[in-house]
Each structure stands twice: as C-alpha cells, then as structure tokens.
Amino acid sequence: MEEIDGLRPAGLGLMGMKIRLPGLLRKVCAILLLTGGALWLSGSPAFAGTAILRDAEIEGVLAGFARPVMQAAGIPERDVRMHIVDDVGVNAFVAGGMNIFINTGLILETRAPLEMMGVIAHETGHIAGAHLIGQREAISNASAQALLAMVLGTTAAVVSGNSDAGGAIILGGQEMARRGFLSFSRSQESSADQAAIAYLHRAGFSVSGLETFLARLLHNEGGLAGVEQDYLSTHPLTDDRLSAVTSAVKSEEGLQALPDVYGDMFDRMKAKTMAYVYPESALRLYEGKDSVSALYGRAVALWRRKKIPDALAICDSLMAREAWNPFFVELKAQILMEDGKVAKAIPLYRQAYEKAGGIPLIGVSLAHALIESGQPDVLDEAIVLLERASSREGRMPELHRLLAVAYGQKGEEGLAVLHAAGGAALSGDMALAISQAQRASDLLPTGSPGWLRAQDLLLSLKKQ
Numbered sequence: 001m002e003e004i005d006g007l008r009p010a011g012l013g014l015m016g017m018k019i020r021l022p023g024l025l026r027k028v029c030a031i032l033l034l035t036g037g038a039l040w041l042s043g044s045p046a047f048a049g050t051a052i053l054r055d056a057e058i059e060g061v062l063a064g065f066a067r068p069v070m071q072a073a074g075i076p077e078r079d080v081r082m083h084i085v086d087d088v089g090v091n092a093f094v095a096g097g098m099n100i101f102i103n104t105g106l107i108l109e110t111r112a113p114l115e116m117m118g119v120i121a122h123e124t125g126h127i128a129g130a131h132l133i134g135q136r137e138a139i140s141n142a143s144a145q146a147l148l149a150m151v152l153g154t155t156a157a158v159v160s161g162n163s164d165a166g167g168a169i170i171l172g173g174q175e176m177a178r179r180g181f182l183s184f185s186r187s188q189e190s191s192a193d194q195a196a197i198a199y200l201h202r203a204g205f206s207v208s209g210l211e212t213f214l215a216r217l218l219h220n221e222g223g224l225a226g227v228e229q230d231y232l233s234t235h236p237l238t239d240d241r242l243s244a245v246t247s248a249v250k251s252e253e254g255l256q257a258l259p260d261v262y263g264d265m266f267d268r269m270k271a272k273t274m275a276y277v278y279p280e281s282a283l284r285l286y287e288g289k290d291s292v293s294a295l296y297g298r299a300v301a302l303w304r305r306k307k308i309p310d311a312l313a314i315c316d317s318l319m320a321r322e323a324w325n326p327f328f329v330e331l332k333a334q335i336l337m338e339d340g341k342v343a344k345a346i347p348l349y350r351q352a353y354e355k356a357g358g359i360p361l362i363g364v365s366l367a368h369a370l371i372e373s374g375q376p377d378v379l380d381e382a383i384v385l386l387e388r389a390s391s392r393e394g395r396m397p398e399l400h401r402l403l404a405v406a407y408g409q410k411g412e413e414g415l416a417v418l419h420a421a422g423g424a425a426l427s428g429d430m431a432l433a434i435s436q437a438q439r440a441s442d443l444l445p446t447g448s449p450g451w452l453r454a455q456d457l458l459l460s461l462k463k464q
Contacts, residue, residue, distance in 0.1 A: 053084040053104070053276075054396075056361050057327045061269045062102060062120065065113060065262070068203035069121045073128045073195070080127070088277060090217065092119050094126045107273045109216075113262040114209025118196060122210065125195030129188065193241055197248045204256045211245045218242055264293070271297030279304035292321060296328075303335050311335055326355035330362060333369070342372050360389035364399055371406055382406050397426040414443035415450050421457055434461050 062082040070077045080098040085091070088105040095101060100123045110116045193210075200207050218239075271293040275282040279301035286294040286301075295314050302311035315332035322328065333348035349366040356362050367382040367389075386403050393399050400423035408416035421436035437457045444451040 051086045053086050054361060055084060055272070056359060058084055058107075058269050058272060061265045062100075062116070064265065065117045066100070066120045066124070068205065069117065069124050069196075069199045072199040072202035073124050075124065075128060080124075092123055094123050098127055100124075100127075104273050104277050107270060108277065110209075110213060112209055112212075113258055113266045114206060115213040116209070116266070117200065117205065117258075118207060118210025118213055121196035121199045121207075122192045124199060125192030126188065128195055129191055190241060190244070193244060197245065201248075201252070201255070205258065206249065206252055206255050207245055208249050208252075211242070211249050214242050214245060267291075267293040268296055272300055275300035276304060292318065299331060303331075303338075308335060308339050324355065326352040326359075326362065329355060330365065334365070337365075337369055337372070342369055345369050346373065358388075360392045363389045364393065364396070364402070367406070368402055371402060371409070376409070379406050379410050383410075395426055397423045399423075400426065414440055414445075417443060418450055418454050418457070421454070425457065425461060430461060434458065437461060 059082045062084075063077070063080075066080065066082065067077055070080060075098070080100060083099060083101045084107075085101050085103045087103045088108070089103050090105045090109045091101075091103040092106050093101050100120065102119075106119065107116075110119065196210060197207050200210075271282070271286070274285070275297040282297045282301040283305070286297045289295075295318055299311050299314040299318065302308075302314065312332060312335060315328055315335065318325070318328040319332070329348055330352035333345045333352060336342075336348065337345040346366070346369045349362065349369050353359070353362045353366050363385040367385040370378040370382040370385075383403065383406050386399055386406065389396075390399060400419040403419040404416045404423060406416075407413075407419065417436050418440035421433045421440055424430075424436060425433035437454050441451060441454040441458065444454060
C-alpha cells in the first residue's frame, strides 16, 4: 500500500494483471479484470482516515468476481471500475456512473466469494437500473477520491438534516464532487436485489452468498454505530428483501459450484486487508500458519509494524514459493522503498513490472522510484512509464503530480505546470488548477501538443 503525501512513499503495494500462471491460479488470474499497480493510498486533508486505496491484486480479485455478473448484465467489464475505500464500515455503493466502491470493512465482513459476488451483483443492479442522480460529465470524469467526497458530503447532509454539513465536507478540497448525488430508495434496493438474483442465475451461480450476507447483517442491525457510513443505512435490510432472496435460493437447481481457486484468491484478499487494517490481530491470527495467505498476511502486518527484516524474509519465502507472482516481488520493492533503499527497490519494481505484463500501477510505482533516485538519466524512462499508465490511470492525481516533478527536474517548466494543473483538478482544487493551466498555456509554445492540452483543460475547468 502506498500513501502519497506530496511525493513521499509510504504504503503497501501489490498488483493484479493478466498473467500466464501455472495450474488453477492461471485460470483465476485469467479472469481478473486487472488494473495494476502498487497499493496507493490517495488521501485528502478533508477526509482524514477516509481515502481510496489502490491495490491491483485486490481490485483484480473483486473484478474477477464481478466479471460473470457484468457479462450477465450486458455491461462492458472494462467500463466498470472497482475502488477500495479505507473505511472499516460495512458498506458498498455506486457513484459517478460505473464506479463500485467497496469498503475495507465489507471485505472483512464477507466470509466467502459468493457473498462478495452477491454484493457486487446488487451494486451492478444499481448501475444497470440507472439508480443514480446527477450523471454529469464532471462527476463521470472525477477522480475516485472526489466521488468518495461527493458521497460522504451528501450522506452527511442527509443524516444531519443540514445541507451546510454536507457542503462543508464536499467543499473541503473536493469541488468536483459537488455536482453529483447518490440516492437509494427502498424500491431501488429491492430492484437491485432482483437484478442481482437474475445476473447470478444467468451466470450459473447461486445467490446463497447474498442470502447469508444479508441475514448476518440483518441479525446485527440493532447495534449499529456510525449509521451514516453503514451498509445498513444506505441499503435498508428488511424481512421482505431477505425472504425474496431466500425464496430464490430454494428454487435453485443445476447451478455450477464456484471453482476452489476463487476461495484461494478470496483468502489472500482478506489476509492483505486484515493485515493492513488490523496488523496486530493479523499477526495473532496467522501465527504459526504456513499457507500462502497466512504468510502474506504476516508479511503485510510485519511491514505495518515496521518490522522490516522479518517482513522481507517472508517476502523472500513467498517469492520462492511462487516465482511467477509479481505481487510478492512488488511488496518487497515497496517495503524497501519505504525503508529508504530506493536503489534496491528499483530492480525489484522492474522485475514486478515485467512479470505483471506492464500493468499501469506497477509502472507508476517504478516511475516513482526512478524519480526518487535523483538520477537525471532515468527521468525519460519515468516519464514514458507515467504517460503509458495514463491511458488507464489518467484520473489518478498522483500520476500527474509525479509527471510534474519529472518534467520539472528536466527543466521543462511548461509541461511540469500543465501536469500540476491536472493533478490539482483531479484533487478538486479548481482555483489552483485554473491558475496553473493558464500559466502552462503562457509557458508552452502556441500550437504545441502541450499548449493544446492546456487549452482543453482550461475550457473544461471553466465549465465546472
């Protein structure tokens, strides 16, 4: 995962992708809709403790679970983005078009792959049913953090009954998020449940996971805290809804069992998430266990507890077990990077990038390390990696900030300022974005590609 504070690394990272793998793991990775990269924590001062986590392995597992659902719903898989929210509340929601947000708390609450598939199928029902308000281009093109700000700001206003409360949150550096509003009604929830049942059955899978998940949450409904961020507040659970799902389960026949490898990937996702959120608990839970998921959890937990040599030793053990796996290599690189050993991290990032088949977020991590190395002769390589990653990760503010630093170190001030403007826009600082875009326009040669991009950015910003 990697926390970006300015440009200083501090995170945890691993990544998913389409890789050629042996045995059953080849099959599961082949179904992952992988978006690549180190686990980045993209934070905002307005939302201390609530941010978007980027971990392509986890995103890939979630996307792998979503793939058959999306196909059944007739939704192009690549159009849907999975986002991980750094929040222990049990929640999932849709915002900004085809963006599904899954809290870390929900990952930890689910107990089997079919439960997560059920939740994703439900959220897909909202997407397919167009249960969103405020579908404007400004929201559709916003960064995930801006969309998260929109949801939190809107929820704060609804729960408190004070529109100023929501406005204060949204305006706290997330101006782009103001133009959207996420709203669910009980009828929409029921509709999304029915859609989830239809999609899972069409894909050949049981809805028993959705049944057990809803039943468990309904059982716990009486003792909620932090209702404004709880799954049960935005997804009201009723006996009628649960009964409908239970009836669907009872009528099932001839459905396929979920392949065992789904369980393996689910276990790794849970282990990583628990180790990041609750490192001490993870160390106790996985003590003395020798499975890959247990070792994985221990490595991340030890890293979180700054026990670097122990974490690195487990990384080496994992790399020996699965030499094809780029996630383990990337985690070791991230730990070394955080420990200030940039020179040792770079070759590992290169190795992970190659094993991953050039997944964008690992490219961003490698570029970050190259820039941090302070070696002028690698700046061009870093820029190529970042520009290449922008085709998939163009809404990642940190990518543009890194490009700004790289171009700045090369003395190309106009392009540096242009990317600083892009990063500010995606972070929601419209005033800074406009001033920087205007400055870039003044610095860049009239008619050049960079100048034209500055004009486009200015035009877009002034429409907001």
